[in-house]
Amino acid sequence: MDAQTLRQLSRQLVRQLGMLDSQCGNMELTPVQAHVLIELETQPCTVNDMATRLNVDKSNASRTLAVLSNAGLVISRPHPDDKRSQIATLTPEGAARLAELHQRLNAQVDGFLAQMDVDEIEQLSQSLQRYRKAMVMAGRQHGYTIRPLTPLDNAAIAAVVRRVSAEYGLTADKGYGVADPTLDSMSEVYQPARHAYWVIEHQHRVLGGGGIAALTGTEDICELQKMYFLPELRGRGLARKLAVKALRFAREQGYRACYLETTANLVEAIALYESLGFHHIQEPMGSTGHDACEIQMVKWF
Structure with missing residues (x-):
């Protein structure tokens, strides 16, 4: 699916859910007002808090809270820790109106889900969660560049x-990648056809990288190699973004599968690979020379 198709589907979903209507759930609530009530159900909010949660500007959040307050659905009081700001909560009438809204909208969505089997619903849930997380991570990646190694x-x-190897105790004497004799000339290693390595750069500093190379001793299988990221790079989804780039490259080059080796010390890395569809296998593939890596994983295309 390309961006144009996804945008088209998103528009259709928004229309089908009535998000362009002036009323949400056939009630006298706009979609933004409904979202405000839902957020206040979780916990009280200031105007700034609400603007952040709804990803709208402060004036929009303030105006919506004022309308709901005038309708008797929300009440604002001085913030206990900051007398210069107000904190909004639901009134009993607001809670009752929200309960009715939940009932109506849940019935609507239940009607949609009744058209889908259990496994389809689970796939939908996972995909929507992944898509939402991708949106969040994309916002954290501004200023970071993934480019080919030079x-x-x-x-x-x-x-x-x-x-990174020292951070996780992956010492050279134990046969990890840090012991590779080509470590200081990696640009030469990834020169052959169907090989590639990318680095992540921020403010002219290289903070991490990862690459694809043919797996020695196999045919049409590649290896995801040397995925290393400094602490300041983590938590932004960039490791996943680079890995996805590498897997797409591998498919374009005609590889049938991607193999990797890692160690139990790299808990975050293992979770990343599993989320990308890599499966654990019991025996190593090819000949990597990294006999200290006790975890082997593969993803078939």
């Missing part, structure tokens, strides 16, 4: 590999 990056990416 010879000028060799020293920087080697330093990243050594620093």
